[in-house]
Amino acid sequence: MNVPDIPENASRCICPNCPTYNDCMSSDKQNLFCSRGKSSCKIDSNGCICGECPVADQYRLNNLYYCEP
Amino acid sequence: MSAADNWWVFPGFEIETVLSELDLPANIAFVPRPGPRPEDPLLYINGLYGTVTVMRNDGRADVYAGGLLNYEPDHKFPGTGESGLTGICVEPASGDLFLSMLYFDEDKVKARVIRTHSADGGLTMESYDTVLQNVPSIKAAHQVQACSIGFDGKLYVNFGDGMIDPKTAQDDGDWRGKILRLELDGNIPDDNPMPGSPIFAKGVRNPFGAAWRRSDQSLYIADNGPHVDDRVCRVTRGENLGWPDDLRRASVMWWNFCQAPTALDFNQTGSFSDYYDDELFVAVFGSAYVKGPTHKGKKIVKMSLSDEGGIKSYDEFVAYTGEGPASCCGLAFGPDGLYFTDLHGEFEADGQPSRGHLFRIKELT
Numbered sequence: 001m002n003v004p005d006i007p008e009n010a011s012r013c014i015c016p017n018c019p020t021y022n023d024c025m026s027s028d029k030q031n032l033f034c035s036r037g038k039s040s041c042k043i044d045s046n047g048c049i050c051g052e053c054p055v056a057d058q059y060r061l062n063n064l065y066y067c068e069p
Numbered sequence: 070m071s072a073a074d075n076w077w078v079f080p081g082f083e084i085e086t087v088l089s090e091l092d093l094p095a096n097i098a099f100v101p102r103p104g105p106r107p108e109d110p111l112l113y114i115n116g117l118y119g120t121v122t123v124m125r126n127d128g129r130a131d132v133y134a135g136g137l138l139n140y141e142p143d144h145k146f147p148g149t150g151e152s153g154l155t156g157i158c159v160e161p162a163s164g165d166l167f168l169s170m171l172y173f174d175e176d177k178v179k180a181r182v183i184r185t186h187s188a189d190g191g192l193t194m195e196s197y198d199t200v201l202q203n204v205p206s207i208k209a210a211h212q213v214q215a216c217s218i219g220f221d222g223k224l225y226v227n228f229g230d231g232m233i234d235p236k237t238a239q240d241d242g243d244w245r246g247k248i249l250r251l252e253l254d255g256n257i258p259d260d261n262p263m264p265g266s267p268i269f270a271k272g273v274r275n276p277f278g279a280a281w282r283r284s285d286q287s288l289y290i291a292d293n294g295p296h297v298d299d300r301v302c303r304v305t306r307g308e309n310l311g312w313p314d315d316l317r318r319a320s321v322m323w324w325n326f327c328q329a330p331t332a333l334d335f336n337q338t339g340s341f342s343d344y345y346d347d348e349l350f351v352a353v354f355g356s357a358y359v360k361g362p363t364h365k366g367k368k369i370v371k372m373s374l375s376d377e378g379g380i381k382s383y384d385e386f387v388a389y390t391g392e393g394p395a396s397c398c399g400l401a402f403g404p405d406g407l408y409f410t411d412l413h414g415e416f417e418a419d420g421q422p423s424r425g426h427l428f429r430i431k432e433l434t
């Protein structure tokens with residue numbers, strides 16, 4: 001299912017709590033990668049918590065690392 | 070109103086609050102053969118952020134050990150805050166505790182298991198030995214989880230796959246994604262499935278809970294799937310439990326819509342009547358720090374297992390009805406009922422993190 005890029009979904013995105021979320025993503029206030037697409041930042045994979053996200057639940061997402069280029 | 074009033078319980082049972090003001094109570098371990106004196110330890114609770122609480126026979130609770138993490142946890146739920154001191158069990162002969170946890174080795178996150186010793190009958194920790202260490206980990210879920218002592222007297226440790234590469238669960242040279250079997254000093258038993266390897270079974274993803282069932286002398290685990298297939302598995306020696314290819318393999322049952330099962334235990338010590346004999350009770354946590362009742366988790370379910378390896382019945386046994394972030398996490402049968410913890414408890418106060426509880430469920434007679 002496609003995830004709409006709406007404020008409600010952005011506010012429920014839990015990416016900022018993720019061990020992979022880094023300073024570059026934070027300084028750009030990046031999130032909701034499952035809707036907006038991959039990050040422009042360099043990423044070291046340290047685990048993905050999309051599986052615990054209420055947005056992923058609602059839209060039945062089954063992938064991880066939406067931020068990864 | 071008591072925190073216990075925020076829970077619905079199966080007809081014929083009641084819930085009472087046993088302890089309050091606990092800091093993220095994650096798991097419960099009963100002393101297998103508690104001493105007779107009021108001051109003798111009855112149970113231990115590990116707080117996720119590095120404390121262990123002891124409760125005595127007389128109901129008094131004290132800190133057994135604190136400061137067991139060598140880093141500052143960050144309270145990010147869901148996320149990096151869901152990590153720390155996760156597993157606990159009591160060694161029956163000595164009363165020592167085995168504890169599994171994360172630690173930082175310079176800037177690297179690793180997992181270890183320690184064995185604690187007490188010089189005052191189990192009321193405070195005096196020292197500890199490291200039984201296992203240096204296992205790569207991450208600061209999130211999927212880390213080292215439950216530890217348990219088997220009927221064979223060996224130490225079993227559940228390891229999550231580490232969350233980064235699921236293939237680690239099939240790599241026989243990596244302890245992540247495995248159930249390990251160790252001597253109590255950390256050495257590898259001579260009779261393990263693969264000579265020289267601590268691996269007892271492989272192919273697990275995030276196996277939070279472990280319980281030993283007397284009727285078939287087997288270990289059962291609660292394992293968490295990705296977006297589907299949380300499961301309960303019976304673990305047999307040398308078995309491949311399927312992750313990442315097939316989480317239904319070797320499973321007693323699975324949830325198609327993930328519920329996040331955490332601790333589990335069997336009614337096998339007479340805590341409930343014979344009608345519920347050998348039934349399996351599983352805490353299902355749901356998502357981290359969700360307030361109020363929800364479709365996902367925040368319950369305890371019970372099931373009776375069939376001789377064919379599946380389940381015969383499944384019921385909700387406890388469900389959260391309050392407005393706070395409480396959710397069932399630790400669970401264990403004690404001499405007088407089923408005990409569980411609610412990890413986050415009710416609402417935070419004055420900007421402080423919320424405090425958790427220990428509850429007891431008793432059968433009405």
Ligand code: SF4
Nearest residue numbers: 013014033034050053
């Ligand atoms: S699924 Fe992942 S990327 Fe999408 S909103 Fe949730 S945490 Fe953010």
Ligand code: SF4
Nearest residue numbers: 015018048049066067
């Ligand atoms: S998409 Fe996944 S890996 Fe990337 S920041 Fe969000 S939760 Fe973390």
